[in-house]
Amino acid sequence: MTGPDATPPAYPATPRTVPTRHRERAAYDRASVHAILDEAFLCHLGFVRDGAPVVLPTLYARVGERLYVHGSTGSRPVRMGASDPGLAVCLTVTHVDALILARSAFHHSLNYRSVVVHGTAHRVTEAEEVRTALDAIVDQAVPGRSADSRPANARELAATAVLRLDLAEVSAKVRTGGPADDPEDAGLPYWTGTVPLVRGYGAPVPADDLDPSVALPDYLSAL
Protein backbone atom coordinates (compact mmCIF):
# COMPACT_ATOMS: atom_id res chain seq x y z
CA MET A 1 0.00 0.00 0.00
CA THR A 2 2.97 2.32 0.37
CA GLY A 3 4.91 1.26 -2.71
CA PRO A 4 5.53 3.61 -5.61
CA ASP A 5 2.58 2.19 -7.55
CA ALA A 6 0.05 2.62 -4.77
CA THR A 7 -2.83 4.91 -5.66
CA PRO A 8 -2.51 8.07 -3.58
CA PRO A 9 -5.48 8.63 -1.29
CA ALA A 10 -6.24 12.06 -2.73
CA TYR A 11 -6.20 13.93 -6.02
CA PRO A 12 -3.69 16.75 -6.10
CA ALA A 13 -5.21 20.22 -5.80
CA THR A 14 -4.55 22.43 -8.82
CA PRO A 15 -5.31 26.08 -9.54
CA ARG A 16 -8.56 25.13 -11.19
CA THR A 17 -9.71 22.71 -8.51
CA VAL A 18 -9.20 25.11 -5.60
CA PRO A 19 -12.38 27.17 -5.24
CA THR A 20 -12.19 30.93 -4.86
CA ARG A 21 -14.78 30.78 -2.08
CA HIS A 22 -15.64 28.34 0.71
CA ARG A 23 -12.38 26.42 0.43
CA GLU A 24 -13.38 24.57 3.57
CA ARG A 25 -16.07 22.83 1.50
CA ALA A 26 -13.59 21.37 -0.99
CA ALA A 27 -12.39 17.77 -0.73
CA TYR A 28 -9.85 15.91 -2.78
CA ASP A 29 -9.86 12.43 -1.26
CA ARG A 30 -10.77 9.63 -3.62
CA ALA A 31 -13.33 8.11 -1.28
CA SER A 32 -15.41 11.29 -1.17
CA VAL A 33 -15.14 11.86 -4.90
CA HIS A 34 -16.00 8.26 -5.78
CA ALA A 35 -18.98 8.19 -3.43
CA ILE A 36 -20.51 11.28 -5.03
CA LEU A 37 -19.90 9.97 -8.54
CA ASP A 38 -21.24 6.50 -7.75
CA GLU A 39 -24.54 7.80 -6.40
CA ALA A 40 -25.45 9.52 -9.67
CA PHE A 41 -25.72 8.54 -13.31
CA LEU A 42 -26.32 11.88 -15.01
CA CYS A 43 -23.61 14.49 -15.41
CA HIS A 44 -23.40 17.86 -17.10
CA LEU A 45 -20.62 17.75 -19.66
CA GLY A 46 -19.06 21.00 -20.77
CA PHE A 47 -16.90 21.57 -23.79
CA VAL A 48 -15.97 24.49 -26.05
CA ARG A 49 -17.37 24.79 -29.54
CA ASP A 50 -16.37 27.69 -31.79
CA GLY A 51 -15.03 29.45 -28.73
CA ALA A 52 -18.27 29.25 -26.75
CA PRO A 53 -19.21 26.91 -23.92
CA VAL A 54 -21.70 24.08 -24.37
CA VAL A 55 -23.19 22.17 -21.41
CA LEU A 56 -25.16 19.01 -22.12
CA PRO A 57 -26.73 16.52 -19.72
CA THR A 58 -25.55 12.99 -20.39
CA LEU A 59 -25.20 9.58 -18.80
CA TYR A 60 -21.83 8.49 -17.46
CA ALA A 61 -20.15 5.69 -15.57
CA ARG A 62 -17.13 5.43 -13.32
CA VAL A 63 -14.80 2.45 -13.72
CA GLY A 64 -11.91 2.80 -11.32
CA GLU A 65 -10.14 6.04 -12.13
CA ARG A 66 -11.87 6.49 -15.46
CA LEU A 67 -15.17 8.08 -16.40
CA TYR A 68 -17.00 7.12 -19.55
CA VAL A 69 -19.68 8.91 -21.53
CA HIS A 70 -21.21 7.70 -24.75
CA GLY A 71 -22.90 9.20 -27.73
CA SER A 72 -23.81 8.78 -31.33
CA THR A 73 -20.79 8.68 -33.60
CA GLY A 74 -22.26 11.78 -35.23
CA SER A 75 -22.62 13.84 -32.07
CA ARG A 76 -20.55 16.96 -31.67
CA PRO A 77 -18.51 16.06 -28.59
CA VAL A 78 -17.78 12.58 -29.95
CA ARG A 79 -16.49 13.95 -33.24
CA MET A 80 -14.39 16.50 -31.38
CA GLY A 81 -13.14 13.88 -28.91
CA ALA A 82 -12.00 11.65 -31.77
CA SER A 83 -9.54 14.29 -32.89
CA ASP A 84 -5.89 13.83 -32.11
CA PRO A 85 -5.58 16.12 -29.08
CA GLY A 86 -8.91 14.99 -27.68
CA LEU A 87 -11.63 17.23 -26.32
CA ALA A 88 -11.10 19.52 -23.34
CA VAL A 89 -14.05 18.92 -21.03
CA CYS A 90 -15.41 19.73 -17.61
CA LEU A 91 -17.70 17.03 -16.22
CA THR A 92 -19.84 17.98 -13.23
CA VAL A 93 -22.09 15.86 -11.02
CA THR A 94 -24.33 17.47 -8.39
CA HIS A 95 -26.60 16.14 -5.67
CA VAL A 96 -28.88 18.64 -3.94
CA ASP A 97 -29.66 17.39 -0.46
CA ALA A 98 -31.53 20.19 1.28
CA LEU A 99 -32.73 23.76 1.14
CA ILE A 100 -31.15 25.88 3.85
CA LEU A 101 -33.44 28.69 4.97
CA ALA A 102 -31.65 31.30 7.03
CA ARG A 103 -33.27 34.31 8.63
CA SER A 104 -31.39 36.56 6.22
CA ALA A 105 -31.90 36.18 2.50
CA PHE A 106 -28.14 36.47 2.12
CA HIS A 107 -27.43 33.28 4.08
CA HIS A 108 -29.92 31.12 2.21
CA SER A 109 -28.09 28.17 0.76
CA LEU A 110 -28.26 24.55 -0.29
CA ASN A 111 -26.76 21.44 1.15
CA TYR A 112 -25.16 19.76 -1.83
CA ARG A 113 -22.42 17.42 -2.91
CA SER A 114 -20.74 18.04 -6.23
CA VAL A 115 -17.76 16.75 -8.15
CA VAL A 116 -16.04 18.70 -10.90
CA VAL A 117 -13.63 16.89 -13.21
CA HIS A 118 -11.36 18.80 -15.58
CA GLY A 119 -9.47 17.03 -18.31
CA THR A 120 -9.28 15.83 -21.86
CA ALA A 121 -11.71 13.26 -23.19
CA HIS A 122 -10.49 10.75 -25.75
CA ARG A 123 -12.47 8.38 -27.88
CA VAL A 124 -12.08 4.76 -26.84
CA THR A 125 -10.99 2.62 -29.78
CA GLU A 126 -10.31 -0.75 -28.18
CA ALA A 127 -13.40 -2.95 -28.59
CA GLU A 128 -13.19 -4.59 -25.18
CA GLU A 129 -12.99 -1.25 -23.41
CA VAL A 130 -15.98 0.02 -25.42
CA ARG A 131 -18.05 -2.94 -24.23
CA THR A 132 -16.92 -2.50 -20.63
CA ALA A 133 -17.86 1.17 -20.77
CA LEU A 134 -21.30 0.60 -22.31
CA ASP A 135 -22.10 -2.06 -19.69
CA ALA A 136 -20.92 0.29 -16.96
CA ILE A 137 -23.12 3.13 -18.22
CA VAL A 138 -26.20 0.87 -18.04
CA ASP A 139 -25.19 -0.45 -14.63
CA GLN A 140 -24.46 3.02 -13.24
CA ALA A 141 -28.19 3.80 -13.41
CA VAL A 142 -29.47 0.29 -12.60
CA PRO A 143 -26.83 -1.98 -11.06
CA GLY A 144 -27.09 -5.47 -12.53
CA ARG A 145 -29.07 -4.44 -15.58
CA SER A 146 -26.40 -4.87 -18.27
CA ALA A 147 -26.26 -8.63 -17.63
CA ASP A 148 -30.04 -8.79 -18.02
CA SER A 149 -30.45 -7.16 -21.43
CA ARG A 150 -29.35 -7.88 -24.98
CA PRO A 151 -25.77 -6.64 -25.49
CA ALA A 152 -25.05 -4.27 -28.33
CA ASN A 153 -24.65 -5.93 -31.71
CA ALA A 154 -22.15 -4.96 -34.38
CA ARG A 155 -24.45 -2.41 -35.99
CA GLU A 156 -25.20 -0.75 -32.67
CA LEU A 157 -21.52 -0.72 -31.68
CA ALA A 158 -20.68 0.94 -34.99
CA ALA A 159 -23.19 3.70 -34.26
CA THR A 160 -21.99 4.31 -30.70
CA ALA A 161 -18.87 6.06 -29.53
CA VAL A 162 -17.41 6.12 -26.05
CA LEU A 163 -15.31 8.92 -24.62
CA ARG A 164 -12.95 8.33 -21.70
CA LEU A 165 -11.96 10.94 -19.13
CA ASP A 166 -9.36 10.04 -16.52
CA LEU A 167 -9.92 11.14 -12.93
CA ALA A 168 -6.83 13.23 -12.39
CA GLU A 169 -7.77 16.89 -11.90
CA VAL A 170 -10.85 16.54 -9.76
CA SER A 171 -12.41 17.93 -6.63
CA ALA A 172 -15.54 17.53 -4.56
CA LYS A 173 -17.42 20.32 -2.85
CA VAL A 174 -19.81 19.57 -0.04
CA ARG A 175 -22.05 21.67 2.17
CA THR A 176 -23.71 20.07 5.17
CA GLY A 177 -25.35 21.34 8.32
CA GLY A 178 -28.03 23.89 9.05
CA PRO A 179 -28.36 27.62 8.49
CA ALA A 180 -25.51 29.91 9.52
CA ASP A 181 -27.14 33.22 10.32
CA ASP A 182 -25.24 36.17 11.64
CA PRO A 183 -25.53 36.36 15.46
CA GLU A 184 -27.27 39.73 15.30
CA ASP A 185 -30.12 38.14 13.29
CA ALA A 186 -30.92 35.52 15.92
CA GLY A 187 -33.94 37.39 17.22
CA LEU A 188 -35.64 37.98 13.88
CA PRO A 189 -39.11 36.48 13.65
CA TYR A 190 -38.51 34.30 10.58
CA TRP A 191 -38.69 30.53 10.51
CA THR A 192 -35.22 29.09 9.97
CA GLY A 193 -34.10 25.57 9.33
CA THR A 194 -33.53 22.86 6.78
CA VAL A 195 -35.91 21.40 4.20
CA PRO A 196 -34.58 18.00 3.09
CA LEU A 197 -34.96 17.08 -0.56
CA VAL A 198 -35.72 13.43 -1.12
CA ARG A 199 -35.28 11.29 -4.21
CA GLY A 200 -36.60 7.86 -4.89
CA TYR A 201 -38.11 5.43 -7.33
CA GLY A 202 -41.74 4.93 -8.22
CA ALA A 203 -43.19 1.50 -8.89
CA PRO A 204 -41.78 0.07 -12.16
CA VAL A 205 -44.29 0.22 -15.03
CA PRO A 206 -44.03 -2.73 -17.44
CA ALA A 207 -44.01 -1.96 -21.15
CA ASP A 208 -47.32 -2.61 -22.92
CA ASP A 209 -45.86 -5.52 -24.85
CA LEU A 210 -44.07 -7.20 -21.94
CA ASP A 211 -44.80 -10.92 -21.73
CA PRO A 212 -46.66 -11.24 -18.38
CA SER A 213 -44.59 -14.31 -17.54
CA VAL A 214 -41.46 -12.15 -17.23
CA ALA A 215 -41.16 -11.34 -13.54
CA LEU A 216 -39.82 -8.08 -12.14
CA PRO A 217 -36.10 -8.75 -11.58
CA ASP A 218 -34.61 -8.55 -8.11
CA TYR A 219 -32.37 -5.62 -9.02
CA LEU A 220 -35.51 -3.58 -9.72
CA SER A 221 -37.60 -4.64 -6.75
CA ALA A 222 -34.57 -3.75 -4.60
CA LEU A 223 -34.56 -0.12 -5.77
Place this chain on the structure above:
Amino acid sequence: MTGPDATPPAYPATPRTVPTRHRERAAYDRASVHAILDEAFLCHLGFVRDGAPVVLPTLYARVGERLYVHGSTGSRPVRMGASDPGLAVCLTVTHVDALILARSAFHHSLNYRSVVVHGTAHRVTEAEEVRTALDAIVDQAVPGRSADSRPANARELAATAVLRLDLAEVSAKVRTGGPADDPEDAGLPYWTGTVPLVRGYGAPVPADDLDPSVALPDYLSAL
Protein backbone atom coordinates in the same frame (compact mmCIF):
# COMPACT_ATOMS: atom_id res chain seq x y z
CA MET B 1 -51.26 40.22 -29.53
CA THR B 2 -50.19 40.51 -33.15
CA GLY B 3 -48.55 43.92 -33.01
CA PRO B 4 -44.87 44.43 -33.63
CA ASP B 5 -44.09 44.36 -29.91
CA ALA B 6 -45.84 41.08 -29.18
CA THR B 7 -43.59 38.39 -27.78
CA PRO B 8 -43.30 35.62 -30.37
CA PRO B 9 -44.58 32.29 -29.10
CA ALA B 10 -41.30 30.51 -29.81
CA TYR B 11 -37.56 31.13 -29.69
CA PRO B 12 -35.94 31.02 -33.12
CA ALA B 13 -33.96 27.87 -33.82
CA THR B 14 -30.27 28.52 -34.48
CA PRO B 15 -27.40 26.25 -35.54
CA ARG B 16 -26.48 25.66 -31.93
CA THR B 17 -29.98 25.02 -30.67
CA VAL B 18 -30.85 22.40 -33.28
CA PRO B 19 -29.63 19.04 -31.96
CA THR B 20 -27.64 16.71 -34.18
CA ARG B 21 -29.73 13.75 -33.00
CA HIS B 22 -33.37 13.27 -31.98
CA ARG B 23 -34.54 16.54 -33.47
CA GLU B 24 -38.09 15.43 -32.77
CA ARG B 25 -37.33 15.88 -29.06
CA ALA B 26 -36.44 19.55 -29.44
CA ALA B 27 -38.94 22.30 -28.58
CA TYR B 28 -38.65 26.04 -28.94
CA ASP B 29 -41.96 27.30 -27.63
CA ARG B 30 -41.78 29.63 -24.69
CA ALA B 31 -44.37 27.76 -22.64
CA SER B 32 -42.35 24.53 -22.70
CA VAL B 33 -39.09 26.30 -21.95
CA HIS B 34 -40.55 28.37 -19.12
CA ALA B 35 -42.23 25.36 -17.52
CA ILE B 36 -38.97 23.42 -17.38
CA LEU B 37 -37.06 26.39 -16.02
CA ASP B 38 -39.70 27.23 -13.43
CA GLU B 39 -39.74 23.73 -11.96
CA ALA B 40 -36.05 23.84 -11.04
CA PHE B 41 -33.77 26.16 -9.09
CA LEU B 42 -30.34 24.68 -9.80
CA CYS B 43 -28.62 24.99 -13.14
CA HIS B 44 -25.24 24.00 -14.49
CA LEU B 45 -23.49 27.09 -15.77
CA GLY B 46 -20.72 26.68 -18.32
CA PHE B 47 -18.12 29.23 -19.31
CA VAL B 48 -14.66 29.24 -20.79
CA ARG B 49 -11.62 30.01 -18.69
CA ASP B 50 -8.15 30.04 -20.22
CA GLY B 51 -9.58 28.24 -23.22
CA ALA B 52 -11.02 25.34 -21.24
CA PRO B 53 -14.62 24.69 -20.23
CA VAL B 54 -15.82 25.09 -16.64
CA VAL B 55 -19.21 23.79 -15.46
CA LEU B 56 -20.45 24.83 -12.03
CA PRO B 57 -23.76 24.10 -10.31
CA THR B 58 -25.49 27.27 -9.18
CA LEU B 59 -28.86 28.69 -8.22
CA TYR B 60 -30.80 30.72 -10.75
CA ALA B 61 -34.13 32.43 -11.24
CA ARG B 62 -36.28 33.27 -14.24
CA VAL B 63 -37.95 36.68 -14.39
CA GLY B 64 -39.83 36.99 -17.64
CA GLU B 65 -37.33 36.58 -20.46
CA ARG B 66 -34.30 36.96 -18.21
CA LEU B 67 -32.37 34.49 -16.13
CA TYR B 68 -30.33 35.58 -13.14
CA VAL B 69 -27.50 33.89 -11.30
CA HIS B 70 -25.60 35.35 -8.40
CA GLY B 71 -22.22 34.95 -6.85
CA SER B 72 -19.57 36.51 -4.73
CA THR B 73 -18.05 39.58 -6.30
CA GLY B 74 -14.75 37.69 -6.20
CA SER B 75 -15.96 34.60 -8.03
CA ARG B 76 -14.51 33.80 -11.43
CA PRO B 77 -17.63 34.00 -13.59
CA VAL B 78 -18.74 37.22 -11.90
CA ARG B 79 -15.40 38.88 -12.52
CA MET B 80 -15.43 37.72 -16.13
CA GLY B 81 -19.07 38.77 -16.58
CA ALA B 82 -18.29 42.25 -15.34
CA SER B 83 -15.97 42.80 -18.29
CA ASP B 84 -17.13 44.92 -21.18
CA PRO B 85 -18.12 42.15 -23.62
CA GLY B 86 -19.69 40.07 -20.88
CA LEU B 87 -19.19 36.37 -20.36
CA ALA B 88 -20.17 33.76 -22.96
CA VAL B 89 -22.15 31.12 -21.09
CA CYS B 90 -24.26 28.04 -21.58
CA LEU B 91 -26.85 27.53 -18.84
CA THR B 92 -28.46 24.10 -18.66
CA VAL B 93 -31.34 22.83 -16.52
CA THR B 94 -32.26 19.14 -16.48
CA HIS B 95 -35.05 17.12 -14.90
CA VAL B 96 -34.72 13.33 -14.99
CA ASP B 97 -38.19 11.80 -14.88
CA ALA B 98 -37.71 8.07 -15.44
CA LEU B 99 -35.32 5.29 -16.30
CA ILE B 100 -36.27 3.58 -19.57
CA LEU B 101 -35.28 -0.09 -19.58
CA ALA B 102 -35.42 -1.63 -23.03
CA ARG B 103 -34.70 -5.25 -23.86
CA SER B 104 -31.58 -4.18 -25.71
CA ALA B 105 -28.82 -2.33 -23.87
CA PHE B 106 -28.65 0.00 -26.87
CA HIS B 107 -32.18 1.32 -26.41
CA HIS B 108 -31.85 2.05 -22.70
CA SER B 109 -32.66 5.69 -22.13
CA LEU B 110 -34.02 8.28 -19.78
CA ASN B 111 -37.16 10.33 -19.80
CA TYR B 112 -35.95 13.84 -19.21
CA ARG B 113 -36.74 17.49 -19.79
CA SER B 114 -33.87 19.88 -20.32
CA VAL B 115 -33.36 23.46 -21.35
CA VAL B 116 -30.11 24.79 -22.79
CA VAL B 117 -29.57 28.54 -22.98
CA HIS B 118 -26.70 30.03 -24.97
CA GLY B 119 -25.77 33.65 -24.62
CA THR B 120 -23.71 36.31 -22.97
CA ALA B 121 -24.08 37.06 -19.28
CA HIS B 122 -23.69 40.62 -18.09
CA ARG B 123 -23.33 41.93 -14.58
CA VAL B 124 -26.41 43.77 -13.36
CA THR B 125 -25.47 47.23 -12.12
CA GLU B 126 -28.85 48.81 -11.44
CA ALA B 127 -29.67 48.48 -7.73
CA GLU B 128 -33.37 47.80 -8.18
CA GLU B 129 -32.72 45.01 -10.67
CA VAL B 130 -30.15 43.48 -8.31
CA ARG B 131 -32.74 43.36 -5.53
CA THR B 132 -35.38 41.92 -7.84
CA ALA B 133 -32.95 39.22 -8.96
CA LEU B 134 -31.87 38.26 -5.46
CA ASP B 135 -35.48 37.99 -4.31
CA ALA B 136 -36.29 35.90 -7.37
CA ILE B 137 -33.41 33.51 -6.70
CA VAL B 138 -34.69 32.88 -3.17
CA ASP B 139 -38.28 32.51 -4.41
CA GLN B 140 -37.29 30.19 -7.26
CA ALA B 141 -36.41 27.52 -4.67
CA VAL B 142 -39.11 28.40 -2.11
CA PRO B 143 -41.90 30.56 -3.52
CA GLY B 144 -42.85 33.22 -1.02
CA ARG B 145 -39.69 33.00 1.03
CA SER B 146 -38.04 36.28 0.04
CA ALA B 147 -40.84 38.27 1.67
CA ASP B 148 -40.37 36.26 4.87
CA SER B 149 -36.66 36.81 5.48
CA ARG B 150 -34.38 39.75 6.17
CA PRO B 151 -33.47 41.48 2.89
CA ALA B 152 -29.84 41.98 2.04
CA ASN B 153 -28.21 44.95 3.73
CA ALA B 154 -25.69 47.30 2.14
CA ARG B 155 -22.70 45.20 3.16
CA GLU B 156 -24.25 42.03 1.76
CA LEU B 157 -25.27 43.75 -1.46
CA ALA B 158 -21.71 44.99 -1.90
CA ALA B 159 -20.43 41.44 -1.60
CA THR B 160 -22.92 39.96 -4.04
CA ALA B 161 -23.01 40.23 -7.79
CA VAL B 162 -25.82 39.29 -10.13
CA LEU B 163 -25.38 38.18 -13.73
CA ARG B 164 -28.20 38.46 -16.24
CA LEU B 165 -28.69 36.17 -19.23
CA ASP B 166 -31.48 36.94 -21.69
CA LEU B 167 -33.59 34.09 -23.01
CA ALA B 168 -32.94 34.45 -26.72
CA GLU B 169 -31.03 31.46 -28.04
CA VAL B 170 -32.70 28.65 -26.14
CA SER B 171 -34.19 25.24 -26.69
CA ALA B 172 -35.85 22.50 -24.70
CA LYS B 173 -35.35 18.80 -25.24
CA VAL B 174 -37.87 16.31 -23.90
CA ARG B 175 -38.15 12.54 -23.98
CA THR B 176 -41.38 10.92 -22.83
CA GLY B 177 -42.97 7.51 -23.27
CA GLY B 178 -41.81 3.97 -22.74
CA PRO B 179 -39.04 1.83 -24.21
CA ALA B 180 -38.64 1.68 -27.99
CA ASP B 181 -37.14 -1.72 -28.70
CA ASP B 182 -36.51 -2.99 -32.19
CA PRO B 183 -39.36 -5.27 -33.30
CA GLU B 184 -37.04 -8.27 -33.61
CA ASP B 185 -36.24 -8.01 -29.89
CA ALA B 186 -39.86 -8.30 -28.76
CA GLY B 187 -39.52 -11.96 -27.78
CA LEU B 188 -36.41 -11.61 -25.65
CA PRO B 189 -36.91 -12.72 -22.04
CA TYR B 190 -35.87 -9.46 -20.38
CA TRP B 191 -38.12 -7.27 -18.25
CA THR B 192 -38.82 -4.01 -20.05
CA GLY B 193 -40.56 -0.89 -18.90
CA THR B 194 -40.25 2.41 -17.10
CA VAL B 195 -38.95 3.16 -13.61
CA PRO B 196 -40.26 6.57 -12.51
CA LEU B 197 -37.93 8.78 -10.53
CA VAL B 198 -39.67 10.78 -7.84
CA ARG B 199 -38.58 13.92 -6.05
CA GLY B 200 -40.03 15.50 -3.00
CA TYR B 201 -39.51 17.30 0.26
CA GLY B 202 -38.85 15.83 3.68
CA ALA B 203 -40.32 17.36 6.82
CA PRO B 204 -38.73 20.75 7.55
CA VAL B 205 -36.21 20.61 10.39
CA PRO B 206 -36.14 23.79 12.51
CA ALA B 207 -32.74 25.26 13.35
CA ASP B 208 -31.52 24.54 16.86
CA ASP B 209 -31.89 28.15 17.87
CA LEU B 210 -35.33 28.77 16.37
CA ASP B 211 -37.70 30.40 18.81
CA PRO B 212 -40.40 27.74 19.32
CA SER B 213 -43.10 30.39 19.02
CA VAL B 214 -42.24 30.87 15.32
CA ALA B 215 -44.66 28.65 13.44
CA LEU B 216 -43.88 26.81 10.23
CA PRO B 217 -44.98 29.19 7.47
CA ASP B 218 -47.69 28.19 5.02
CA TYR B 219 -45.34 28.28 2.04
CA LEU B 220 -43.32 25.50 3.68
CA SER B 221 -46.16 23.32 4.89
CA ALA B 222 -47.52 23.52 1.34
CA LEU B 223 -44.38 21.98 -0.18
